Amino acid sequence: MTLRHALASLLLLGAMPSLAAGRVPYGGELRVAHTGPAEPGEPALADSPTEATVLGLLSRPPCHLTPNGHLSPALARELSRPAAQVVRLGLPSAAQAAALVRAWARLTGSEAPSPYRALLFPLRGEGRQLSATGDTLELALAFPWPDLERALCHPALAPPRSVPAALGPFSATGANTVEARLAWSQGRPYVDRLRLTPTDERGLSRLWSTQEAQVALGVLADSGTASGTALYATYLAWSPRRVPPDFRQAVESALDRDDLTRLFVRGPAVPMPHLLPPALLPQAAGPRPSPPPAQAGRKVTLLYDAGSEDQRAVAERLQVRLHDRGYAVALERLPRAELRARWARGDYELMLHSLLLPPVPGPALAVVLDAAGRKDLLGVELPRIGALPDAAARDARVRERALALASSVPLLPLYAQGLALRAAPEVGGLVFDAQGLPVLDGAWLQPTVPGVPGARR
Template sequence: MTLRHALASLLLLGATPSLAAGRVPYGGELRVAHTGPAEPGEPALADSPLEATLLGLLSRPACQVAPDGHLSPAFARELSRPAPQVVRLTLPSPAQATALARAWVRLAGTEAPSPYRALLFPLRGEGRLLSPAGDTLELPLGFPWPDLERALCHPALALPRTVPAALGPFSATGANTVEARLSWSQGRPYLDRLRLRATDERGLSRLWANQEAQVALGVLADSGTPSGAALYATYLAWSPRRVPPDFRQAVESALEREDLTRLFVRGPAVPMPNLLPPALLPVSPGARPTPPPAPQAGRKVTLVYDSGNEDQRAVAERLQVRLHDRGYAVALEPLPRAELRARWARGEYELMLHSLLLPPVPGPALAVVLDAAGRKDLLGVELPRIGALPDAAARDTRARERALALAPSVPLLPLYAQGLALRAAPEVGGLVFDAQGLPMLDGAWLQPAVTGVPGARR
């Protein structure tokens, strides 16, 4: 019995008396509606919680982390440490080992650079020299980094779904349909298939109200709506060479993080005053407000943002208004996400909204944030000092301390962090979130009809 199946049985014993023996039924079709794209793209670009969830149906990273921190293989069949500074991945086949090495080399190189390349920074050569031997991928470390295995579980390190070697708990069998993969390494999903339907927010509400969906992903959060960890962090980045030295002071004095999350951003969302989200770095008592610099008219800057992210559009418009009072005329330029990341890689921007799905571990999360801030040079200084601590709690504490200490020196201001909320019909059981904040749809099952269930839809 896999960890997922054991967890599902425990949940079932406490929730469904009619199946008191703990046997989870296999089979059935689950209708899932969502507000994401019909086909998520490259893993490093499909990095919102919803997109990562959809991509994860068909392509998983090497491993996955449960909410309690337990790590288990996913795409990889086995993770091991044959030596203190070598991690070994055993993949299902030589072709899949080769495909994964190529994907990581591409991510770490200059062809398609991404802030998620920082997850591979502890590897010797930063992951650009990987060469599989058969079905095995050896990962030599350049310095001690005990958190590498958990970093490798990040969804951005999965294979693109279009690569034949990609594997997930389901396989695509037709338009908007995925079927259970019987040979999935973690045990076949309980469900036979998922029917996926992409829609907008209004359509999601209609499908749910008409009982045409049993799971709704990307709903607006309320007090009774389950949601995953808020690790999708949005920052305002700027190029120090292209804005005045007092720009940080101007933005800090104009920011209203609480208002952004309450009025302009889809929940679940929390204000993020530190470089790491509150899920990784608890918020300390608020600092004194930053006095604004003397406004000077005529400062013109351009703010680029993700054209496919409605929250970024709303926040960009709000920043445009708030910075106007500080003497900045802000022009807004929406860009497709791929072009936005390309501009970031080339350093061709003045202001940029940058949203990133951070790992659920402070050290790897700090690495991604520093790279996104254009301070890759700090990785070689900070990460070895964090990784030198053998105790996990001590590493987490050091990473949090360094995040606080480095915040004033990086051209990046944290704004807010978001999670993914969902609704599930009473007949859907076993639906839990992993440590990344993503719902594990492969662990869900359909319960036999139970009457008198509180909250059941009529």
């Protein structure tokens, strides 16, 4: 029995003493409705909390982080440090090792570069020269980075689900149906299958009210929902070459993050006054600056994600608020892949950029600095952070540097979001991981009472 199964059994034993020996029941079909697409894209682009959750059923990164920071293998069967600056990953097969190398090469290469490549920056050559020896990857670090293992748990570092070597707790068996993988390294999921129904907000409400869904992912947060940590952070990025020097001051003076988050962003969401979300940098916002002298006639284009209603609403709000500062803002919606490609080329004036940040301050700051177009800072900041052996000291150093660097990067933090869900009474064992994502392979269905239709023990 795995640690996850043992803990789940103990939880159930306290809640359901009538089950023999406190064992969690196996079997059944769990009906899950969600607001993500029917086919999530590759991991670096399927990075909203809902998409990352659904994709994670079929493809996992090397490891998994629990809310208390405990690290366990996921795709990898073993993680070790044979030397101070070498991390060894043992994969289930040579095919999985090769698939992971190819997936990471896409992040750092010219084909589809991603800000998540910053998670691999501490590796020698930024991971571009990785090669697998059979089923083993040796990751050599260019400088001390004690947080590498935890960074490798990020969902963007999983292989794409389209490759045969992708591996998760479930396998796809039909349209919107996944079956439990009996040989999953962390123990087979409790339910036999998940029936997944992609829908919109209205459809989610209907499916829940008619009891056609037992779990609803992406619901509005209220007293009846559970939520994960808010780490899906949205920023306003700009090209310093294409806007006036006082642009940051103009936006900061016009923007009320509390109103923006409360009125225009789907919850659960929190205002984000600093480069890292409040979960990683819990410090109050400073005073808003006074507006710069207004100069009419400044024309700029703001790019945003066509698949995000929140980004659309925020873009329209920024359009109104910046008009008062003399900016005529044209809005352009783009598919996420094209939005990231424009980011990689530096081909934008203004852009809304949403990122699923790691639950660890150091790797999170690395992703943010790269997204801001300041990859040059990684080679300066990360070695100094990694040189601190104590985790608390490293985290404190990261928070200090995030505050110090905020005014020097062309990136304005706006808000951070989490994922809220509803679960029917018969669903047990649903918990969130450190990334703020629900662990669906740990859920179970409580058995019915014989002879009493609809009754549960």
